[in-house]
Structures are given as C-alpha cells and as structure tokens.
Amino acid sequence: MSTLPAGYRTVDVPAERLAEFRGTDQLAFAGTPDPEIEKLLPFPIRQDRLMAVEGPDGAFAAVHGSYDFVMPVPGGEVACSGLTWVAVRPDHRRRGLLTSMIRTHVERSLDRGEPVSALFAAEAAIYGRFGYGSAADDVRLTLPRRAALRPVDGADALTVHLERVDQDRHGELVEDLYVRAGDGRPGWMPRATPALRARTVGDPPAWRHGNEPLLLVTVRDGEEVRGLALFARKESWGESGPDYTVKVRQASALDPAATYRLWSFLLDLDLTTTVETPMLPVDDALLQLLVTPRPSRRRTADNLWVRLLDLPAALTARRYAAPSDVVLEVTDALLPANAGRWRLAVDASGTADVSRTGADADVRLDVRELGALYLGGRSATALAAAGLVHGERTSLDGLTATFGSSLAPVCPWVF
Numbered sequence: 001m002s003t004l005p006a007g008y009r010t011v012d013v014p015a016e017r018l019a020e021f022r023g024t025d026q027l028a029f030a031g032t033p034d035p036e037i038e039k040l041l042p043f044p045i046r047q048d049r050l051m052a053v054e055g056p057d058g059a060f061a062a063v064h065g066s067y068d069f070v071m072p073v074p075g076g077e078v079a080c081s082g083l084t085w086v087a088v089r090p091d092h093r094r095r096g097l098l099t100s101m102i103r104t105h106v107e108r109s110l111d112r113g114e115p116v117s118a119l120f121a122a123e124a125a126i127y128g129r130f131g132y133g134s135a136a137d138d139v140r141l142t143l144p145r146r147a148a149l150r151p152v153d154g155a156d157a158l159t160v161h162l163e164r165v166d167q168d169r170h171g172e173l174v175e176d177l178y179v180r181a182g183d184g185r186p187g188w189m190p191r192a193t194p195a196l197r198a199r200t201v202g203d204p205p206a207w208r209h210g211n212e213p214l215l216l217v218t219v220r221d222g223e224e225v226r227g228l229a230l231f232a233r234k235e236s237w238g239e240s241g242p243d244y245t246v247k248v249r250q251a252s253a254l255d256p257a258a259t260y261r262l263w264s265f266l267l268d269l270d271l272t273t274t275v276e277t278p279m280l281p282v283d284d285a286l287l288q289l290l291v292t293p294r295p296s297r298r299r300t301a302d303n304l305w306v307r308l309l310d311l312p313a314a315l316t317a318r319r320y321a322a323p324s325d326v327v328l329e330v331t332d333a334l335l336p337a338n339a340g341r342w343r344l345a346v347d348a349s350g351t352a353d354v355s356r357t358g359a360d361a362d363v364r365l366d367v368r369e370l371g372a373l374y375l376g377g378r379s380a381t382a383l384a385a386a387g388l389v390h391g392e393r394t395s396l397d398g399l400t401a402t403f404g405s406s407l408a409p410v411c412p413w414v415f
C-alpha cells in the first residue's frame, strides 16, 4: 500500500539512471560527485535492488537500495536485506517519501524470501518507528602510543610485514581474515561481492583526508597469515615534535598471540602519539588485553538496527542459548502478519519451534524490541526496566538467557 502524496510514484532504477540515483543521494548527504571514486570503486548494489520515487516533474525525489546479505546470527545465518543509500532530496522531505520507501523495501524483501532486514542509521531517531530495533553497539577507542598490553604466550615468535595496499591483490586476503576472525559473531556481515571487497581495500585520494596511502600489515607464523590490519598514518608536527595519528580501518586476528602482535605493532609506530581503532565489538579481545582499560577516549554507539520481516522464519533461523517454552505477544503496526501470540519452544539443542497460539502471553513486546533482542546483544530484563517489554521477572530473565549470545553482535563496517 503506497503512502505517497499525489503526483509521486515508485519506480525501478534502470542502468541509464544510475547517475541520477547517485546525484539524489549526494543532494541528501551533501556528497560531492567524484568520477575518480566511481572509476576505482564499482557501484556496490545490484541494479534490481535499487528503487526510487519520482516527483511530479519525473525526476528522482528519493532513492534507496539494499544488499543481499547472509547475516550471521547465533548458531546460524539468515538471508538479510541490508537497507542502504536511503535518501530523500531536501526539497521533498517530510512528505512521507521515506515511509513509502520502507513499505516498498519490506514488501520486496519479503517477496525475495528475506525474513530479516538490517541497517546502519544515519540518525538514530529515524528507524524505530518502522520496527527496527537497536540490536548491537560498537566501541571506538582512541589510545595513547605504547598503551601496554598484557603479555600473550607465543606472540614473540610471530613476524610482521608491512606493505602498501594493492586494491587488486589484497581484497581476497583481507576478506578471508575478516570472515575467519569473525568466527560466527552475530551481525558480522561478509563482503561477498567483488564490489564490496573493492571498497574494503579501496583508497581513493578523496577518502584519505590528509592520511598517507593505505597500508597493510600482516602478522605471520612462518608463511601463514594469522592477522592483519589496514591502517594509515596522518602526519602532524607539534611544538614538541611529531604528533602523528594512526587510523586503523580494519584489524583482524585469528588467535590471541596474533591479536597481541598486531596491536603491539600498531600501538608503537615511530613519530605517532595516538591510535584510533576501527569499530570494535563491545567484548573485543583488545579491551581485555589493555593493562589500563581507560583509553584517552572511548565512544560507544548504536551499530546494527534489526527488523524482523517474517517473524517465524527469522526466529527459527537462529539457535538459542537455553531451552524455553514461552508465549510472546507481539505488536507490529507495519506488518500485521507478525502480530499476535507466538509460542517459542526451544529444545535442549537450542533449536526453536515457533507457532501461533491462543495461550496467555508470558511476555508482551513490539516487533522493534524483538529485533533488538534478535542478535543476542540485548537483555529482555533490561528492556523491561525501561518499560519497553512487559512480563513477570522470571519470564523476562528466561527470555534474556534464551536469546543470549556468547559473542557480542556487531558489524565492524558501515553499509
């Protein structure tokens, strides 16, 4: 059902209108057209997953797209429609164009058999109204040079190698280490296409903001790469000498020794005084290794927002941490098929059976909060303390235990 004002219509985006799609996005985000970026980095979204809204003059007034991710979830994975490139021209905003695009997005995602959608929110206040719940946080640390790490056996035997990043040669290696280091962590989206991998290692001059060209450091056990980081230094000279900053784009390690070796290299580069980490999960090994876990600066932010589109398919796609037999009463203003009472029966193996029931509800919540719980990074008990979930304390604690994940969810790159 369209909510568009008169004169507007939803349209596909043919190849010949890709420049107009980009231009609409740039108008909304104050972006600058850059042919060099377009040459170096192929457009990352499949043509058939781009949509636009035409205004009364026939030009694009709003656009959006989605990635076809396979998102890790606790104990499994799920087809996930990664909403992105959402943009409404400033001269067409607050007329319901986003609201209409969200309807298009959820309908098309469901038609493709994608039970879940996820996104990064440009502004955190936008997406809750559409049933997206804040499902993960990330932390970024600013660390002083030589921040000490607790020692790890075996780290001294590892070697480090430094080279400039080569976009053509290094994409596969960087992605391979990234996926293996993720180790099934919920939300850890793979960069499955060549276009996304190109962005991971891409280094167009317009992205550098005064940094040197991107570097790759690998940590090796003999010839085997056990860890790597993408980073660049920013030159700066103060009154008392060099004051460079190390900006780390990605850091991936396969074991504690490689983690130690990688970060001890990044934390003690000559001429530098400050190291900025990439987005890290809230339980990242670096946070455990720091002798003084009080960085110069620690910023915690909302990471993935998750929306259940097909409730039973989404809930059965993941495994659960504890057996359960609970009745959930769910509200969903946008997708009534998800609303009502559902029995979530989890067996000893963590496998769920989800079915409609007429039984009394143990826990009442909106689909937004179910999305927040989905990746295992939120507590039903804590959400209830904020008045967002309702039920007896034993039911809430049980739900918290059932939905929990041993690894905190995060996606360490923005899509």
Ligand SMILES: CC(=O)SCCNC(=O)CCNC(=O)[C@H](O)C(C)(C)COP(=O)(O)OP(=O)(O)OC[C@H]1O[C@@H](n2cnc3c(N)ncnc32)[C@H](O)[C@@H]1OP(=O)(O)O
Residues within 6 Å of the ligand: 028, 029, 083, 084, 085, 086, 087, 088, 089, 092, 093, 094, 095, 096, 097, 098, 099, 100, 119, 120, 121, 122, 123, 125, 126, 129
């Ligand atoms: C996943 C991503 O791609 S995130 C990127 C989102 N894009 C941007 O931030 C780019 C700049 N901004 C824009 O393009 C637009 O202003 C958008 C997409 C944020 C909103 O588009 P609009 O067409 O104006 O939204 P629409 O008119 O459908 O508003 C729906 C509701 O959301 C609210 N809303 C919209 N944007 C915001 C916001 N930034 N903060 C808080 N509320 C918002 C509206 O007030 C409205 O509320 P109501 O239903 O109570 O009246």
